[in-house]
Amino acid sequence: MNNLKIAILISIITILALGGFYYLYTKNLQKTKKANVEQAQTSQSNFPSASASASPVENTQETQTKFPSTQPETGTAQIQVQGEGIQIESPANGAQITSPVTITGAANVPNGLVVEVKDANGQILGIRKAEACFGYNACPFFTSVVFSSPATANGQITVYSPSLSGDAPEYTQTVPVTF
Numbered sequence: 001m002n003n004l005k006i007a008i009l010i011s012i013i014t015i016l017a018l019g020g021f022y023y024l025y026t027k028n029l030q031k032t033k034k035a036n037v038e039q040a041q042t043s044q045s046n047f048p049s050a051s052a053s054a055s056p057v058e059n060t061q062e063t064q065t066k067f068p069s070t071q072p073e074t075g076t077a078q079i080q081v082q083g084e085g086i087q088i089e090s091p092a093n094g095a096q097i098t099s100p101v102t103i104t105g106a107a108n109v110p111n112g113l114v115v116e117v118k119d120a121n122g123q124i125l126g127i128r129k130a131e132a133c134f135g136y137n138a139c140p141f142f143t144s145v146v147f148s149s150p151a152t153a154n155g156q157i158t159v160y161s162p163s164l165s166g167d168a169p170e171y172t173q174t175v176p177v178t179f
Contacts, residue, residue, distance in 0.1 A: 085109065086159050086173040087138070096178045099126070100146040101157070108138035109161035109171050116159075117145050119179075120152035132161065150179045 088105040103115050113130040126147025133139040156176050160169035
């Protein structure tokens with residue numbers, strides 16, 4: 001009977017000791033994280049801050065964030081979408097291309113992208129789908145298209161976002177190329 005009481009007492013002491021060590025460990029971890037955050041906030045950067053002024057003399061009161069006294073009603077504030085549409089970055093206008101051709105650029109369209117390589121007669125020589133994003137900012141796209149031998153020396157690369165209604169594409173970008 002005494003052995004059972006001693007075993008229970010030792011178990012309780014062990015559990016309390018482990019709990020104490022865990023408490024001290026988490027408290028020390030929180031102090032370390034807080035110190036790292038404070039150090040990151042006070043460290044100087046070689047890059048200009050987002051509130052950098054064009055004038056050499058900065059008024060610190062003007063750079064502080066000012067909150068409006070009232071909030072706009074629901075639906076009245078408009079969010080501006082940046083970079084909506086398609087922009088082909090490569091190949092450049094008039095570039096000479098060979099099969100397969102790599103097309104890069106940026107797009108902000110709702111229905112993905114279709115990339116076509118056409119000759120001067122409008123004959124589609126190669127076609128491929130590419131992923132695109134649709135949000136507040138454009139995102140990069142990258143794809144390669146294998147195409148057949150052209151009948152003409154000139155052609156074009158057309159990148160467009162197909163319409164869900166089946167009508168004309170919503171966004172189109174074309175780059176003239178040579179073969």
